[in-house]
Amino acid sequence: MVDCSDLKRTGGVLQDKPVGIVIDHHITNEQFAELNLIEPSSVATCAILAQKLPAWGYPITPDVARALMTGILSDSIGFRTSNTTSTSLRIAADLMDLGANISDLYNKALINRSFAATNYWGYALTRLQHEDNLVWTSLTLQDRANSGYTGNDDADLTNIISSIDPLDIAVLFVEQKANLTKVSWRARYGLDISGLATSFGGGGHPAAAGAEIAGSLDVVQKLVLEATRNYLDTTKVIDNNEGNS
Amino acid sequence: MVDCSDLKRTGGVLQDKPVGIVIDHHITNEQFAELNLIEPSSVATCAILAQKLPAWGYPITPDVARALMTGILSDSIGFRTSNTTSTSLRIAADLMDLGANISDLYNKALINRSFAATNYWGYALTRLQHEDNLVWTSLTLQDRANSGYTGNDDADLTNIISSIDPLDIAVLFVEQKANLTKVSWRARYGLDISGLATSFGGGGHPAAAGAEIAGSLDVVQKLVLEATRNYLDTTKVIDNNEGNS
Numbered sequence: 001m002v003d004c005s006d007l008k009r010t011g012g013v014l015q016d017k018p019v020g021i022v023i024d025h026h027i028t029n030e031q032f033a034e035l036n037l038i039e040p041s042s043v044a045t046c047a048i049l050a051q052k053l054p055a056w057g058y059p060i061t062p063d064v065a066r067a068l069m070t071g072i073l074s075d076s077i078g079f080r081t082s083n084t085t086s087t088s089l090r091i092a093a094d095l096m097d098l099g100a101n102i103s104d105l106y107n108k109a110l111i112n113r114s115f116a117a118t119n120y121w122g123y124a125l126t127r128l129q130h131e132d133n134l135v136w137t138s139l140t141l142q143d144r145a146n147s148g149y150t151g152n153d154d155a156d157l158t159n160i161i162s163s164i165d166p167l168d169i170a171v172l173f174v175e176q177k178a179n180l181t182k183v184s185w186r187a188r189y190g191l192d193i194s195g196l197a198t199s200f201g202g203g204g205h206p207a208a209a210g211a212e213i214a215g216s217l218d219v220v221q222k223l224v225l226e227a228t229r230n231y232l233d234t235t236k237v238i239d240n241n242e243g244n245s
Numbered sequence: 246m247v248d249c250s251d252l253k254r255t256g257g258v259l260q261d262k263p264v265g266i267v268i269d270h271h272i273t274n275e276q277f278a279e280l281n282l283i284e285p286s287s288v289a290t291c292a293i294l295a296q297k298l299p300a301w302g303y304p305i306t307p308d309v310a311r312a313l314m315t316g317i318l319s320d321s322i323g324f325r326t327s328n329t330t331s332t333s334l335r336i337a338a339d340l341m342d343l344g345a346n347i348s349d350l351y352n353k354a355l356i357n358r359s360f361a362a363t364n365y366w367g368y369a370l371t372r373l374q375h376e377d378n379l380v381w382t383s384l385t386l387q388d389r390a391n392s393g394y395t396g397n398d399d400a401d402l403t404n405i406i407s408s409i410d411p412l413d414i415a416v417l418f419v420e421q422k423a424n425l426t427k428v429s430w431r432a433r434y435g436l437d438i439s440g441l442a443t444s445f446g447g448g449g450h451p452a453a454a455g456a457e458i459a460g461s462l463d464v465v466q467k468l469v470l471e472a473t474r475n476y477l478d479t480t481k482v483i484d485n486n487e488g489n490s
Contacts, residue, residue, distance in 0.1 A: 079351065086338035086342045089338035090335060092334050102324060102325075106325045111408045113410065115409050118405065119373045122366070122367050123367070125367025128363060128367060130360055161363065163358060164358065164363050165357035
């Protein structure tokens with residue numbers, strides 16, 4: 001099994017069965033197999049595989065090189081994440097030499113999107129708001145209808161609003177149905193919004209977390225923005241105290 | 246002089262003076278110096294410099310490494326352009342080892358943008374239109390006022406609309422003043438829209454060209470879309486003929 005930190009992620013399929021080998025780069029991996037190869041310093045499980053497969057007697061064909069490159073590009077968002085190392089780049093260079101066209105795979109994995117998805121963004125971006133470095137916007141069911149976007153997600157809009165600079169926290173509200181709203185938080189380095197998400201029944205990482213909250217878009221937006229402002233105010237106080245101590 | 250393909254680009258400053266050394270990766274470089282180091286296969290002039298500087302006795306300090314990495318990331322749009330090679334990636338890996346933080350530089354050079362710029366996009370994206378694989382939209386002076394965007398350009402919106410898939414041609418119309426409209430074309434690989442831009446007094450490359458056209462946004466949009474449709478229709482006919490010959 002690859003890139004899977006715990007058995008729950010298999011959806012129960014392997015719950016009662018022994019697992020022979022797990023290869024993963026998540027530091028939270030529960031090491032539930034007989035043989036566990038966990039390399040948390042690696043940018044992607046595909047980077048571990050690219051390094052090990054030849055030694056294990058599995059040649060990297062052009063098809064395999066393309067698959068591994070796609071995994072590296074996706075996990076590192078195109079070598080942009082802070083865990084990208086010079087080794088990550090050299091592994092990618094080797095995969096290019098083995099037949100992976102980086103430009104082609106990059107565009108397919110990370111850049112290209114549909115007309116409807118791009119149009120869908122527009123409705124949220126015209127509605128973009130901010131108070132100091134707290135930025136937020138929403139996607140409504142009406143936006144989805146207007147744009148013809150049929151996906152069930154935010155079409156990657158979170159990445160756009162979390163790239164605004166300067167930024168402390170970005171919040172995206174996505175109306176799911178009349179009484180259910182999906183909330184995504186993104187925070188700058190140094191903040192931890194996972195507790196905020198947990199307090200609304202969700203979860204996640206310090207810099208990226210989310211929750212599905214019962215309530216209309218308006219009501220949830222009001223509640224979540226209040227809680228997020230409170231978090232930022234409290235955090236600022238702590239920062240100041242630390243500065244004075 | 247670096248990354249400069251002809252003397253006109255210096256704005257006349259060096260017009261009457263001899264130039265000692267030119268280092269460039271543009272295939273169109275006019276080789277106007279006494280010594281010309283032109284490597285068109287290199288992804289960026291900064292990649293040439295990263296390879297040559299140590300041999301010339303100039304050590305690559307962390308500051309130099311950061312500057313060179315920024316040039317490589319900008320020119321390759323983060324290793325996404327089709328001229329990115331495995332050598333480009335290995336040079337970038339070496340620059341990381343010499344002190345360039347790729348994640349930090351990537352975000353600064355290519356990802357971060359202002360609240361106003363992001364909001365400005367929204368107005369154009371809600372207005373996005375298409376006919377088959379021809380996509381277009383516009384940015385008005387009113388959009389600029391609404392968003393508070395103070396830049397004089399399109400805030401990189403062209404990159405967003407040219408990432409729509411499937412796409413033949415994307416056209417962005419930017420209202421400059423009452424009687425002047427800036428037009429940017431982007432085309433998929435295999436098309437050449439530079440002639441279209443030239444026919445409107447502009448210029449550029451096969452896949453990316455532009456023109457500043459006298460006329461209101463509405464009038465210019467109508468004219469340019471007609472010409473662009475004609476180009477696509479003609480190109481399709483030529484394609485068919487070639488297929489039959």
